[in-house]
Amino acid sequence: MSMKVAVLEGGRSLERGVSLRTGGRVKDALERLGHEAISLDADTSLISNLRAHKPDVAFIALHGRDGEDGTVQQILDLLGIPHTGSDAGASARTADKSIAKRRLVAAGLPTPDFFVLDDTAVRDLAAVQLVPEIGERLGWPMIIKPALQGSALGLTLVRGEADVPAALLSALSYDSRILFERHVEGRDLAVTVLIGPEGAEALPAVEAIPEGDRYDFEARYEIGATRFECPANLTADQEGQAANLAVRAVEALECSGFPRVDLILAENGEMTILEVDTVPGLTQTSLVPLACGAKGIDFDSLIAKMLELAVGG
Amino acid sequence: MTSSAMRDLMSITERPEVISLAGGLPDTSTFPRDSYAALMSKIAANELANALQYGPTEGLAIARDCIRFVMEAEGVKVDPDDVIVTTGGQQVLDLVCKILIDPGDVIVAEGPTYPGAVSAFTSYQARVEQIQMDEHGMNPDALRERLAELDREGARPKFLYLIPNFQNPSGVTLSEARRREILEIAREREILILEDNPYGLLRYEDDPIPTILEMDGGESVIYLGTFSKILSPGIRLGWVTAPRPVLEKINLAKQAADLCASSLAQHFVAGYIMGGGWPEYMASLRRLYRDRRDAMLDALETELPVETTWTKPSGGLFIWATLPDYIDTTDLLARALRENLAFVPGRAAWVDGQGGSSIRLNFSGSDEARIREGVRRLGLIVGEQVDLYGTMTGKPPRREAGPYLPLEGGRVVPISPQRRAAGGEGS
Numbered sequence: 001m002s003m004k005v006a007v008l009e010g011g012r013s014l015e016r017g018v019s020l021r022t023g024g025r026v027k028d029a030l031e032r033l034g035h036e037a038i039s040l041d042a043d044t045s046l047i048s049n050l051r052a053h054k055p056d057v058a059f060i061a062l063h064g065r066d067g068e069d070g071t072v073q074q075i076l077d078l079l080g081i082p083h084t085g086s087d088a089g090a091s092a093r094t095a096d097k098s099i100a101k102r103r104l105v106a107a108g109l110p111t112p113d114f115f116v117l118d119d120t121a122v123r124d125l126a127a128v129q130l131v132p133e134i135g136e137r138l139g140w141p142m143i144i145k146p147a148l149q150g151s152a153l154g155l156t157l158v159r160g161e162a163d164v165p166a167a168l169l170s171a172l173s174y175d176s177r178i179l180f181e182r183h184v185e186g187r188d189l190a191v192t193v194l195i196g197p198e199g200a201e202a203l204p205a206v207e208a209i210p211e212g213d214r215y216d217f218e219a220r221y222e223i224g225a226t227r228f229e230c231p232a233n234l235t236a237d238q239e240g241q242a243a244n245l246a247v248r249a250v251e252a253l254e255c256s257g258f259p260r261v262d263l264i265l266a267e268n269g270e271m272t273i274l275e276v277d278t279v280p281g282l283t284q285t286s287l288v289p290l291a292c293g294a295k296g297i298d299f300d301s302l303i304a305k306m307l308e309l310a311v312g313g
Numbered sequence: 314m315t316s317s318a319m320r321d322l323m324s325i326t327e328r329p330e331v332i333s334l335a336g337g338l339p340d341t342s343t344f345p346r347d348s349y350a351a352l353m354s355k356i357a358a359n360e361l362a363n364a365l366q367y368g369p370t371e372g373l374a375i376a377r378d379c380i381r382f383v384m385e386a387e388g389v390k391v392d393p394d395d396v397i398v399t400t401g402g403q404q405v406l407d408l409v410c411k412i413l414i415d416p417g418d419v420i421v422a423e424g425p426t427y428p429g430a431v432s433a434f435t436s437y438q439a440r441v442e443q444i445q446m447d448e449h450g451m452n453p454d455a456l457r458e459r460l461a462e463l464d465r466e467g468a469r470p471k472f473l474y475l476i477p478n479f480q481n482p483s484g485v486t487l488s489e490a491r492r493r494e495i496l497e498i499a500r501e502r503e504i505l506i507l508e509d510n511p512y513g514l515l516r517y518e519d520d521p522i523p524t525i526l527e528m529d530g531g532e533s534v535i536y537l538g539t540f541s542k543i544l545s546p547g548i549r550l551g552w553v554t555a556p557r558p559v560l561e562k563i564n565l566a567k568q569a570a571d572l573c574a575s576s577l578a579q580h581f582v583a584g585y586i587m588g589g590g591w592p593e594y595m596a597s598l599r600r601l602y603r604d605r606r607d608a609m610l611d612a613l614e615t616e617l618p619v620e621t622t623w624t625k626p627s628g629g630l631f632i633w634a635t636l637p638d639y640i641d642t643t644d645l646l647a648r649a650l651r652e653n654l655a656f657v658p659g660r661a662a663w664v665d666g667q668g669g670s671s672i673r674l675n676f677s678g679s680d681e682a683r684i685r686e687g688v689r690r691l692g693l694i695v696g697e698q699v700d701l702y703g704t705m706t707g708k709p710p711r712r713e714a715g716p717y718l719p720l721e722g723g724r725v726v727p728i729s730p731q732r733r734a735a736g737g738e739g740s
Contacts (some may be wrong), residue, residue: 012328014647043328119701128705154644165705166639169698173641173648 004036005307006055006081008072011042013064014153014174021283023061023098029303041064046308050079057310058083060279060304068279069095076080085257086278092262094253094278097179098147107252110246110272112182112264113138116147119176119212122168131164144168146175157183169298183275186266189232191246192280192291195256198262203291205263207232230290234265241271249273257309258302326646326655332687335655337481337630338678343601345594352584356577364580368573369608370564372398372552377588380538380552386592387513389527389536397563398574402511402539402551405563406433407552408570409507409535412562412714413471414439419463421504422474423451425633425662425671427481430474430509441664442470448624450477450487453494460502472505472535477525478513479629482662482673486627489522496528505559509537514595517603518575519627526554535559540582542630543595547678548578602630608681609674609688616692618699623674630677633659635670640698642672648698653692 007030009023012290023039030037040049042062050058058081066072070092076083086094093099098116105111115134121127135142144167145155154174156167171178186206194201207229234242246261253259253276260280265271280288282302292302324337328735356364371377377393384391399405406429414420416438422430424443434441444455463470471493477487487495499506508525526536531554539551553563567573567638608625609632613623623634634641641659659671676684702708 013652014650110637122701123704126704165702166641168705169639169702170641170644172701173644175700 002034002036002054003056003307004038005030006050006058007037007061008040008042008046008051008058008067009061010065011062011064013062013067014149015063018281018283019061019063019067022063022286025282025284025299026059026061026303027302030307032300033304035305035307037159042072047075048080050076050081055081057081057307058087059307059310061282063279063281064158065148068277070297076227082310084306084313086253086255086259090254090256091278094255094259094276096147096177097145097275098177098247100253100276103178103252104249104273106276107248109248109252110270112143112184112274114182115166115180117178117180119172119178122172125307128165128168134180135161138180143179143181143183143294144171145179145181146171146173147179148175148276149179164208173241184264184266184272186264187232189234189242189263189265189271190287190291191261191263192288193246193250193259193261195250195259200247200250202246203297204231204294205234205239205242206230206287206291206294207234208287228285228287230287230294238271239263245271245273249276258288326650328653331650331653331655332683332690333655333681334674334676334684334687334691335657336675336678338675339546339598340601340677341545341547342371343594343597344545345590347589348466348585348588351589352581356580356584360580364577366576368576368579370397370568370573372396372498372574373576373579373583375583375587376550376574377552379583382586383514383540383543384538384554387510387524387538388521389524390695391554392729395531395557395560397553397560397567399551399553399567400574401541401546401549402509402537403429403433404428404567404570405535405537405551405553406507406509407436408563408566409472410434410437410439411566411570412559413505419468419470420472420474421456421459423476423480423483425482425659425668425673426474427476427509428657428661431664434474435664439471440468443663443665443667446480446483446485447626448485450480450485450491451475451495453491453498456495456498460498466562469502470504472507473499474507474509475525476509476511477522478510479515479626479631481512481629482631482657482659483633484624484626484629484631485633486522492522492525493528494524496533500529500533503533504729507537508534511537511539511542514543515599515602515630516628517599517606531556534695538723543598544582544585548575548581550574550582584641602677605676605679605684606632607694608684609676612685612688612692616688618692618696619694620699630675632674632676634672634674635659636672636695637699637700637702638670640695641669643669645672645694646695649691652690652694654687654694656691 007023007027009019025041027037038053040046058076060083068091070088073088073091100112101111117127141157141159145157152172156170158164158167190206192203208226209229210226242263249261250259255278260277262274263271264274282289289299326333376398377396380396381391381393410433414437418437418439420434421442421452424445431441479486496558499556506525526534535555537553620637621634623632643660646658657673659668662668
């Protein structure tokens with residue numbers, strides 16, 4: 001059945017560039033699948049455009065603020081337009097890492113220990129005085145990052161107390177809420193979960209391997225500095241554990257569609273959940289298409305499946 | 314902060330609601346419409362077939378003669394036969410690398426330097442070594458030291474890349490004495506100098522300083538000029554003059570790259586510049602940009618907390634501001650974008666991660682009202698971070714509480730010397 005699909009892309013997010021690349025690929029795939037696709041930038045004309053075009057379904061290709069935090073999902077709900085991915089509530093609680101991690105902990109799932117501060121606490125309660133206690137609990141080095149930013153933006157690996165103020169300034173440039181998080185060294189795994197009417201199914205894990213002989217923290221986020229292995233070179237036990245954790249994480253957060261769960265396999269063999277992305281990138285180099293490929297699902301079939309899940313087919 | 318993250322940030326600076334002090338744009342809205350229309354009709358009536366045709370690789374005679382005229386305005390006499398017209402100044406950077414650089418070769422540049430040059434250099438896998446500038450430009454002693462270090466490594470730089478006038482991004486001008494000294498060093502060591510001079514004619518005060526090309530007399534300087542800032546970047550025309558053997562190689566490389574620069578653009582430029590209206594247009598540009606620069610300097614003085622310093626360029630398009638070292642300006646850009654303000658984070662101007670507390674501000678591309686509003690927003694977010702840092706460290710900011718009042722005396726200071734980033738430039 002041919003549908004009129006609005007591809008929501010761009011927006012004010014700091015990940016606008018990635019979003020436009022995802023949106024472009026999605027639009028091409030939708031057209032190959034015989035649908036009518038309209039690209040809509042998430043700006044001040046979005047709502048009037050949605051009213052004018054009256055799409056059958058919206059494909060959300062937005063990353064970061066507005067696109068992943070439930071804002072756009074809520075707007076589409078109000079306008080009665082079904083959309084891909086998680087609903088507004090799941091989007092909001094997953095995008096804010098402080099809320100998501102509390103949920104995971106409540107569900108008995110492993111995630112690196114953390115401590116949350118709002119800018120008001122920093123300002124009005126002089127909460128930085130807590131850094132020695134935070135350090136004692138989480139250990140050094142630790143991560144400081146904004147609660148709402150999905151990519152590596154605003155994230156610092158902090159080696160000692162003296163580096164905390166500058167790292168907080170960086171993180172607070174992106175969001176008014178920040179996380180201190182225990183730093184877990186290990187292998188980076190990403191597991192895409194397909195959530196259908198029959199339940200959640202984990203696709204093969206992808207491993208991000210930084211190039212070069214030294215573990216370089218920033219290399220993980222630099223194009224060309226990381227290579228991906230799919231499926232990841234894991235034992236059957238580890239593969240099973242990754243799949244199990246990923247499925248339980250998206251269930252705890254009540255996500256839908258094709259979320260991606262980022263895990264760390266620590267040197268001691270323990271596996272822990274870093275974060276969940278409800279609108280993962282679908283660019284040429286993104287991990288979700290890679291995982292689908294390993295499962296024999298090509299890009300067009302992935303898009304068709306996401307659409308089918310959105311309209312409840 | 315990684316360079317891909319920075320690219321993502323920069324991709325949203327172009328939205329219309331953003332006051333962008335990030336670009337390097339001249340204000341093309343000032344170009345007289347009727348001059349353009351009259352000139353293009355004249356070309357259509359008299360020279361259309363030629364203007365639509367291929368031209369010689371080195372450029373049309375009329376364009377090269379016009380370049381001779383423009384160079385005279387810079388105080389340099391050149392023979393039009395020693396000039397190649399290029400597709401913008403950027404092409405010169407590319408062609409020079411193409412003929413001179415093998416992977417791993419060293420290019421010595423100012424620190425900070427023009428990010429677009431670094432892209433051109435690194436695309437030929439050159440290793441870029443930057444020498445920290447002060448208020449008079451690159452320090453010859455620091456240059457000697459670095460060259461000696463490179464000697465010990467067995468690395469001989471292929472060329473020295475300099476933007477002597479109102480440098481991008483710092484706004485700093487290389488002093489006459491240093492120009493001579495650096496030229497001397499280059500000659501002694503038989504290293505070429507690539508002199509990039511896009512802004513020389515945009516001087517708002519003081520007397521011009523001779524170009525290194527003029528001091529050299531054509532032995533060891535490759536000189537790059539462009540019409541981008543003195544007429545239009547949209548016409549994509551620049552030029553190069555160089556010692557003969559180098560120029561011949563550039564000619565061959567250009568032939569392979571794009572045969573020739575746009576004939577239509579060359580007719581337009583030659584027609585306009587030789588038509589008599591150009592000096593007046595330049596005078597109007599200088600007035601306009603000088604007033605905008607003054608507006609920005611004035612606003613910086615009023616709005617920025619005392620912990621901030623900036624350069625005071627006597628020409629060009631840019632001011633380089635340095636914030637307290639605990640502020641990361643790439644992250645600050647994310648904060649600024651929430652206030653619809655954009656600037657270039659300083660790290661873009663270094664290859665090794667330095668410059669993290671500096672920003673480049675452009676004053677030519679926005680009118681005075683937007684410049685003032687942009688700097689006001691900058692003052693607010695920098696002030697916010699200074700306050701927050703003060704709260705966190707228990708060290709109150711040095712300024713008085715309340716609005717950022719003008720301080721007695723200028724706070725215009727040289728580019729602050731910066732520590733080399735730990736672990737930045739390894740072996």
